[in-house]
Amino acid sequence: MSRAHTDREYEAELRKLREQVVLMGSKVEEMIASSMRALTLRDDALADKVIQLDHEVNRLEMETDELCLRILARRQPVASDLRFIAITLKLVTDLERMGDCTVNICERVLELNREPPLTETFVVLPAMADAAQAMVKDALDALVTGNIQRAEELIIDRDRVVDAYYAQIFRELLTYMMENPRNIFRATRLQSIAKYLERIGDHATNLAEMIVFMKKGKDVRHPFSRAISKTP
Secondary structure, eight states, rough: OOOOHHHHHHHHHHHHHHHHHHHHHHHHHHHHHHHHHHHHHHHHHHHHHHHHHHHHHHHHHHHHHHHHHHHHHOOOOOOOHHHHHHHHHHHHHHEEEEEEEEHHHHHHHHTTSSSSOOOOGGGHHHHHHHHHHHHHHHHHHHHHOOOOHHHHIIIIIIIIHHHHHHHHHHHHHHHHHHOGGGGGHHHHHHHHHHHHHHHHHHHHEEEEEEEHHHHHHHOOOOOOHHHHHHHH
């Protein structure tokens, strides 16, 4: 077998890895959007569809892990290729956990659909979901294009937007519960949905941090902790 042929196979394997991550990310984006439609439309069937879609995300995670390990064993990559493969193993874990969060959202939706709606929060929750979904999209776009400016912006600014939405929703729901104890069941389910969206934002931030490291070789995680470690 010629070296050129081997190199083409290797490049094809790396390309497939990127495609797997992007496909997995697109399914997670779809699940985020669909879970919010299921909430606002009170659509049990759509919520069930999202829950079933999680099986595809899990399958993609396992297939991608297997491909990463096979490349590591057969190709013994170094430098940027090794960094890409190692980070891919982490990326798919965060994507899979985002999928789990949307499943949890849909489980709460199915519970809420048995109750009268608390419609006041339905404006803020979809806006929060849109922000989290955009974070996932921009992080994956940075992976594909190599332009990490958007990924760096996610780390500093965009997660704060999602966190601010969560704080707003939490205050509103607390008010509803204090005003009327009959609101407690519905309000706590909506608060859980907001918390799952906040976690999706955290996972998207993880994606952005890892993609910055993949492209620049610069670890931008936990800046506060690094600052403490440098203090004499």
